[in-house]
Amino acid sequence: MATATKIRMLERGMDQGVAQAGASQATATSGAPSDWAGIEAERGPGLYVPRGITLTRGEGAYVWDAEGRRYLDCTAAYGVASLGHCHPAVVAAIRRQAATLIACSGSFGNDQRAQLYAEMAEILPPGLTRLFFCNSGAEANEAALKFARLTTGRHGVVAAMRGFHGRTAGALAATWEPKYREPFEPLLPGFKYIPYNDEAALEAAVTDEVGAVILEVIQGEGGVRPGAVEFLQTAQRLCRERGALLIADEVQSGFGRTGTFFACEGVGLQPDILTMAKGIASGFPMGAVALGERVIQLSPGQHGTTFGGAPLACAAARATLRVLKQERIPAQVARHSALFFERLRALPSPRIREARGRGFMIGIELTEPAAPYIAAAQARGLLVLNAGVNVIRLLPPLILAEDDIAFAVAALSEALNP
Ligand SMILES: Cc1ncc(COP(=O)(O)O)c(C=O)c1O
Structure with missing residues (x-):
């Protein structure tokens, strides 16, 4: 047929x-x-391994x-x-907001976005005071890498073996798994991969050409491997001493998943940039980048996104955050x-x-x-x-x-x- x-x-x-x-x-x-299932197989992109069931x-x-x-x-x-x-609270927030205002670009103020900025400030690790909203984890990391480059003027990035940061060109360059990365090379230059939890390798890799160290606090895709406290603390110290920025990728580990709002809290880490997405709005697409004081003040046009921080996403995130806190x-x-x-x-x-x-x-x-x-x-x-x-x-x-x-x-x- x-x-x-x-x-x-x-x-x-x-x-x-x-x-x-x-x-x-x-x-x-x-x-x-x-x-x-047949239609999906025929018309879909063929990028996902089918699980053999259709969820409805x-x-x-x-x-x-x-x-x-x-x-x-x-x-x-x-x-x-x-x-x-x-979740009823998220469904109600989306319904209400969908009937109020769905879209609003970044140049216009918006009540939902403003309140979400303020509410997120209460749960973010200390020192992270500003936020950029986007639509996915890869986008959050892409933005974080750009902000680090703008701030430091350096092209080098240190990432970890088995690390996963997304599939857009910049985030993919930070992603270690060769089968994801190599077919698309040349990607962004200047990326080095060190063994996760290897302090000596980190010490050697963070040279004065390195502008960012990007790490998951717990590696997810790479096998669910928690970062050692000493390793993560060393990353923070080296970044401060050597003029690089520490980007903590909490796309998977953030928003309550590890038993604290952010996995950084569990290991006493204060990154310069923290990226998040996945659970932030309980299923509604959203990503975010939290920025610390070592990141320069950004100017109009240096980065942006059409959909990021739209009222509907912000309302879903606010409802999620409210339930996470209250309960x-x-x-x-x-x-x-x-x-x-x-x-x-x-x-x-x-x-x-x-x-x-x-x-x-x-x-x-x-x-x-x-x-x-x-x-x-x-x-x-x-x-x-x-x-x-x-x-x-x-x-x-x-x-x-x-x-x-x-x-x-x-x-x-x-x-x-x-
Ligand atoms: C740690 C981490 N960073 C980034 C990403 C990319 O997120 P997205 O698929 O929303 O682009 C993922 C996705 O699994 C992830 O686990």
């Missing part, structure tokens, strides 16, 4: 679904045809597929659905994470080498490739991610409850002991 015909059938099915939903509160899958609805820590099967979502859409899916969710993550790790470390499986991470950034390193076990967990109603070849990664919603943890551990136990 031609794709156009399929899409017309789909639209008719969805119309019927909407009508039924109004009458009987049916789920969003009502009346949907079953060939979405989410609520809290759970998502449902087109066949109505329920899954505990320990991916949170790559750590994005921080308050879980469709003390980072502290809850710390408590629940301790329970999670205790149970994971007690799992009997000859395949598990180590369970590591912080808060709800959890990596389970296996002695063999993780893919078959990730599929086995999915078949048991648990969605998890990989981080490299051998690591199962869990980035659950921050609201994960004790019962959910028990379910996740039981499903993993079965998956890992077929």
